Amino acid sequence: MKKTLYIHVGHYKTGTTALQVFLSQNAKKLRRHGLDYTEVFRHHGKHSKFAFSLYRAAKVQTLMHGYKDPTPPEKLWSELFEAVLASPAKTVLISSEEFMRLGAHPAAGARLGDIVSGVRGKIDIRIIAYLRSPAAHLRSWYNQMVKMSAATTDYNTAVCQVMEPVHYDYALALRPWIEIFGAEAVLLRPYQEDFRRDGGLFRDFLSLFGLDYDNPPGRHGWVVPEKDVNPRLDDRLLELTRALHLADVPDDLAHWITHRAGVVLQQQDKDLIAGAQGFDTVAERVRQGLSQLETLPGCAVDLASFQQDLPRPEAPWRADLGLVLATLLREQNLLRDRLQERSTELRTRIAALEARLDRDT
Template sequence: MTQRKRLVLHIGSHKTATTFIQGSLVKNQDVLKSHGIIYPRAGQIYDAHFRLCWELRDPKFADLPLTEIGEWARLIEEIQSSPATTAIVSSEEFGLLIAPERLAPLRELFDIQVIYYLRSPDAHLESFYNQFVKDFGTRETRTINHYLAEERLGFLDTRTVLEPWVEVFGARQVSLRIFSRQTLPNGVLQDFLETVGVRQVQGLKSPDVSVLHKVSLPPDALEYLRYANQSLTREQGHHPFVVSLVQMAGKHGDELQTTRAGILSLKSRKTLRFRFADANRWAARTLLDSDRSPFPPRDVPAPPEDFDQRPETADAHVIGRVAALIQNYTSDVA
């Protein structure tokens, strides 16, 4: 009798090093294959399986079974024809934009494991906002407090996100991992591989530099870009520009800490944890066998010590200083 293969669906969440994990999986496919794992090429773009999600959102495929949808049909064939016993499919869009009922037929073909990394609401929001400022498609121009006041923040409602996956695949098939330095002492990639069942992996290659686009900018650099977003109208060149800004900030991070841009106050952090405590307690009870919320408000980390003395927004002096740092960095690497 042929052994059923396992399909691991890594569904997010956003801002939990998903891009780093995906880039690492692409870079280390030989290592994965030595452990009986493939990271399929079907449906892949930008190192993730976004095309699979895009097809599921396309109305013309709404009534078709997965086996009759282009990338999905190729994915199933690639997995079934591979000698590997496990396949990993990864896209954070699964966790927000896809109804898992569409994927229910996969249960007839594979043993399913769903992996989801959960970050504290306050850290998640700060990182998510930072990314919205950096991405060309969003080019956020509001301050983080303005953003917080106007948005519903549904992506922080863990129960709304995960309960449909539990209903379709069962709680035992959903692996919930807490994303924090305390819970991931060996790093998120090692934790991910161990969750899949691979232990003691040595010599892993780092992903390409393009993943730096996902690294959070320090306050003053973020504020520089937020102001620039009002005039950035050309998508071409935007990604490498942000990558170079992140690289510059990596060298001058201590000099870019004069504003509170992108940083929540202590009270805002606690309020966010209270706001989503019930949803996170449900996740802990359902998937971690615990009645304790993984993110108690009393444990919220404080903002920088000088937070109250920092201005919320940058003045011309700060913007000019960041511009000078960019120019100096560009000259150094030219």
């Protein structure tokens, strides 16, 4: 029986972490039904070691996240191929978004090409990639970089000078996979923004293997992550988070400040809804009032132009900015108060010690 190895290569910010958690939690059930999400070098639900070994061999230094394993990629991949051939399932799957960086490092791609040449004819290898609309992807990746304290530049600079081109040049990202395995082996799926709801991503992914998310095999259903496993940082907190990192604010304090700002913004969201509805009422009152003035014989005011300039609510970002600044100032005031209290306490203790010394002398 010829085996098939599927390599899920990402892309980043297409629900890969949630998908990997889902596959790990359901690995036994999937294996019983022909899909082996292999445990070989699976760490934290993903198989990034296979990608990092290639980058290390290619002398890549950036974004290695502390990877220092000296094991040659040939040995790691050989163990994977042995596991594929020995698996009771016909289909084996590995997953890591780190594979998507292969297009940025040609030497790593060439190394993988040499490695897989030895199993051609023994194992069919197919590639799965999800792509998100470019603008949404770049915004989401920048959000992730700031959340991980990996970006201290503004968005424009990050896109043009910091991000690897595979984040906006999808052809580059997929080129090595197409060149190594052939265009017919690459499955491209569109990442939909609503995939986060109602198991949308899991449903789409399982369908590639003939499995039905809505009608799971066996008596028990799928195990689904209880919460978002990689929550997005509120975009309104990006600049605050970046500023705190630039200012070398300790991580625990920075986390507290952004948390407090997030709580305030959530409350404001509720107020903004009510405020927007209230503005509709205000604008209607203005319109009706101006209409009543049209009959005044001595009116020289251009009421028609007034009707075109009815009151409208401000853009939400203005209120957001004010609340974020208020949070920072509040923390500054609290810190100042604590310093003043401590200073007063120390002055009191020093005065007591001096008085005691005066008595002893």
